[in-house]
Amino acid sequence: MDIFFTVTLNAMTLISILMLVGLGLGIIYGLMGVINLSHGEFVTIGAFSLAFVQAMGGSFWLALLIAPIIGGLVGLLIEQSIIRHLYTRPLATIMATWGLSLIIQQMLQLIFGASPQKVFSPISATVSIFGANYPVYRLVLISLAISLMVSCYLLMKKTRFGLDLRTVIQNPDMADALGINTKRVYAIAFSLGAAFAAIAGVLIAPLTAVVAHMGVNYLARSFFVVIVGGAGSVPGVVAGSTFVGGIETLLNYAIPATLSQALVLVFAIVLVRMKPTGLVER
Amino acid sequence: MDHSTNKSRTTRGRYLALLTVLALAAVLATPLFVGVYSASLIRDALLFALLALALDFLWGKTGVLSFGHAAFFGAGAYGAAIISTRFGLDPALGSWAGLLAGILISATIALIVGYFLIFGGVRDSYFTIVTLALAVIADHVVTGWSSVTGGDAGILGIPPLHFPSSDGWAALSPLALYWFIAGIVSVVGFSVWWACRGRYGAVLKSIEDNEQRSQALGHNTSLHLLIVFVLSASIAALGGGLYASTVGFVAKDTIGLLLSTQAIIWVAIGGRGTLIGPVLATILVIWLEQEITSIDTKFWPLAMGGLFILAVFAFPDGILKTLERLFNRLRSSAEPKEAKGND
Numbered sequence: 001m002d003i004f005f006t007v008t009l010n011a012m013t014l015i016s017i018l019m020l021v022g023l024g025l026g027i028i029y030g031l032m033g034v035i036n037l038s039h040g041e042f043v044t045i046g047a048f049s050l051a052f053v054q055a056m057g058g059s060f061w062l063a064l065l066i067a068p069i070i071g072g073l074v075g076l077l078i079e080q081s082i083i084r085h086l087y088t089r090p091l092a093t094i095m096a097t098w099g100l101s102l103i104i105q106q107m108l109q110l111i112f113g114a115s116p117q118k119v120f121s122p123i124s125a126t127v128s129i130f131g132a133n134y135p136v137y138r139l140v141l142i143s144l145a146i147s148l149m150v151s152c153y154l155l156m157k158k159t160r161f162g163l164d165l166r167t168v169i170q171n172p173d174m175a176d177a178l179g180i181n182t183k184r185v186y187a188i189a190f191s192l193g194a195a196f197a198a199i200a201g202v203l204i205a206p207l208t209a210v211v212a213h214m215g216v217n218y219l220a221r222s223f224f225v226v227i228v229g230g231a232g233s234v235p236g237v238v239a240g241s242t243f244v245g246g247i248e249t250l251l252n253y254a255i256p257a258t259l260s261q262a263l264v265l266v267f268a269i270v271l272v273r274m275k276p277t278g279l280v281e282r
Numbered sequence: 283m284d285h286s287t288n289k290s291r292t293t294r295g296r297y298l299a300l301l302t303v304l305a306l307a308a309v310l311a312t313p314l315f316v317g318v319y320s321a322s323l324i325r326d327a328l329l330f331a332l333l334a335l336a337l338d339f340l341w342g343k344t345g346v347l348s349f350g351h352a353a354f355f356g357a358g359a360y361g362a363a364i365i366s367t368r369f370g371l372d373p374a375l376g377s378w379a380g381l382l383a384g385i386l387i388s389a390t391i392a393l394i395v396g397y398f399l400i401f402g403g404v405r406d407s408y409f410t411i412v413t414l415a416l417a418v419i420a421d422h423v424v425t426g427w428s429s430v431t432g433g434d435a436g437i438l439g440i441p442p443l444h445f446p447s448s449d450g451w452a453a454l455s456p457l458a459l460y461w462f463i464a465g466i467v468s469v470v471g472f473s474v475w476w477a478c479r480g481r482y483g484a485v486l487k488s489i490e491d492n493e494q495r496s497q498a499l500g501h502n503t504s505l506h507l508l509i510v511f512v513l514s515a516s517i518a519a520l521g522g523g524l525y526a527s528t529v530g531f532v533a534k535d536t537i538g539l540l541l542s543t544q545a546i547i548w549v550a551i552g553g554r555g556t557l558i559g560p561v562l563a564t565i566l567v568i569w570l571e572q573e574i575t576s577i578d579t580k581f582w583p584l585a586m587g588g589l590f591i592l593a594v595f596a597f598p599d600g601i602l603k604t605l606e607r608l609f610n611r612l613r614s615s616a617e618p619k620e621a622k623g624n625d
Binding site: 033035037082085086089090091092095096098100101103105106107110216219220223227255257258259262266268269272273274276 | 404412586
């Protein structure tokens, strides 16, 4: 019985992480159609922000506030300087963002060095759930992820910005004619997506090795979260991350982690063949 | 098609043909003038150029961008390495069996994946992302399945290709091997060019321009795309298999995302759809990489990232077309200017 709960909680941890990374990508790719191959680097920027804040003597919670600001600002800078000019050229966006991702990775490595950064989990306690000992930190991570998902959903459905964003997505020209500042909406959406990825980076950091290349590990998986779930909706991201995270956790008990990640992507390809529009229709 | 387009197309064809002949002559003559090290660098670059050619066949001729082409190159390399070293085959037989097996493995993977994706209606950015995952999967498999692939250490001791000689089967001399490889690249490049000219090329072009319209005209577009995808994967695997037998070892850098993206730079910088452009760009970029990493290895990823962004903004159609435009402007500076659309 306790194994069942451990597996479920492990799956929920991974699902939460993928949800947050996928949420940022869901905004940038799913809604705006920008294939942002530097999305993984925003996760890395988040994780490095935590390492930096903690090295300066700050707390985990401070980093959780600072990382999305840094991520969002870098995102805004990139959108304004590069992506903005490429909205009509999807292939060019792919190339430019991959170039960016290489540059960000190498800059981080040049500044911080190649060895893994030191980060500390804010809570080291474990709690007993139905006989299974489980780190409290992971439970905090899961609940934070859920509350962020809910807030994002409300942002999309209940606020003026969410309405504007959905309008721009349905028909940019019409939105422009109606007086919505589409450029501004795109810029904010991109920066918001980057900020979510940075938060994910902070939350992931205590569970993994914080190195400059860590983002690549989340790139393909988060694209699959968005494609499998159905591009452009919060429920889609939830469905997609549950599929990818759930299967990966289960497989991890039977085969090496690298092979299970590979196998999940294979399953995802088969699923994309059967349901090209994703699990949740927009 | 009005007269002026036809004319510019012939000029373009002549320009590319002239460039190809010059490039071929330069490549063939190179080992006679440069040292052993430089010649081996160009020889290896030519093998990577096969990957660029393969990608240009797919991306340049049909508009479908695969981010996972290194997986096919790598499958060719690892296929050749595993077959020729793990089964106790005679090196002469093993080298050829390995090359063939690598190509077959790649073609089979491409056939299965391509069937799922292309007939499933996966196109455009979706296709690119799914093939990106292919490169990631290949990377994970090589790392995770280390009993077969050697993991991070790779596989050593792959026999070179053997040819009949006066005293039985033997490996080629470095110079002969260089020319053999240059010959293979020329034959493959010429075959792709030959296949894509005329009517078949027009069919592929119609798929690139508007697949639905092409379908309405009665073309089985999915089948065409699948065939090109499988052939392209086989060419990439040929490059990978030859690479394994030429350098004698394979490691993770012959598979995975980084090589995939490099192949995309080669094609983008050389000029998508020109075939000779990507081949020249491969040699140029690998030479540049060598120069930059000899200063400091840390600079290369920065330079490569910068090249990507530069290519997007400074020469969106590739260096070759930018040069060609200059060339045309010089030629026709006396003639009245023609309105030219984007291709």
